[in-house]
Amino acid sequence: MINSSEIRQSDFRGELIQPEDPGYDEARAAFDVSIDKRPVLIARCVDADDVARVVVLARKHKLPLAVRSTGHNVAGYAVCNDGVVVDLSCMNAITVDPSARTVRAESGCNWGEVNDALQPYGLAATGGFVSITGVAGLTLGGGLGWLVRKHGLALDNLLGAEVVLADGRRVKASGHENEDRFWAIRGGGGNFGVVTSFEFKVHPAGTVLAGIVLHPAGAAAGAIRRWRDLEAQAPSRPSLVPYAACNPAKPSSPPR
Structure with a gap:
């Protein structure tokens, strides 16, 4: 078992949460509510040095290590049983360089936050269909988003990253x-x-036209075939995405 004082003595600056702490259940909760894992330590880091200290500690004690950015991953990789969670949610600084058309985002950011930072400059990033999706998980998994047809995946626009290695070293x-x-x-x-x-190349974006065309479930097969045909002929500018959902009886409730 890890003694939290061990990591505090290493000048850790963030917050440490263990099973006996009041905020433990909230801190271990993932986006997918079916995920129910119990780590022995959740370390909310505030910078890369904090991350390095936690990684070294987990390695020393030979414990599983999970990395949580926003917790949006549906497989539950953001948390682990009987291990250590490196929680990056407090690391959410964003720096825009409009002249170079780049943005640097820490791993606790989601795409909505990045888009909000870019919008005043008339710029947009390539990552994310959904604003609450984390920058880190989406990018490292490829990075489909609304601008994919014109500008590629998030990882295609990745210029560089800062990485903490298993031995605690920080590299670019x-x-x-x-x-x-x-x-x-x-x-x-x-x-x-x-x-x-992460550091990304970003792109000029003017006024964007967006909307949803709804079809009843009985027309789904024909609608998807029509979408397929449109995709095959469409220019690079528009992105067309099919989405199937079971709508609730009450329109004010979210889709299931």
Whole structure:
């Protein structure tokens, strides 16, 4: 069992949460409410140094390590049983460079926050159909979003990242620095380190037309065939996404 004083003595600056603490159940909850895992320690980090301290501690005690950015992953990878959770939700700084058309986002950000930061400059990022989806999980998993047809995936627009390695070292990965690590986090699989921040190329965006066309369930087959045909012929500018949902009896309730 980890003694939280051990990590506090290492100058950890964030918040430590263990099973006996009042906020434990809330801190271990994931976006998917069916996920019910109980870590021995949740470490809410405030910077990359905090992350490095937690990674080293988990390695020392040979405990499983889960990395939580926004907790949006439906498989529940953001939390683990009998291990340590590196919680990055407090690391949500965003820096926009409008002249270079880049944005740097820490791993606790979601795409809505990034879009809000870019909008005053008339810029947009390529990641995320849903605003509450985390920047980190979506990017490291590929990164489909509304601009994918014109500008590619989130990982196609990734310029660089800061990564904490298993031994606690902090490195930068890009196309000209630690290139193998950069390749790895851009779709090479998992367990190459904890990414604490991302730098993306972003793109000019003017007024965007968006909307939903609703069809009854009985017309679903024909509607999807029509969508397929439109996708095959559509130019690169529009993104068309099919979505099937069971709507509630009361329109004010969310879809199931």
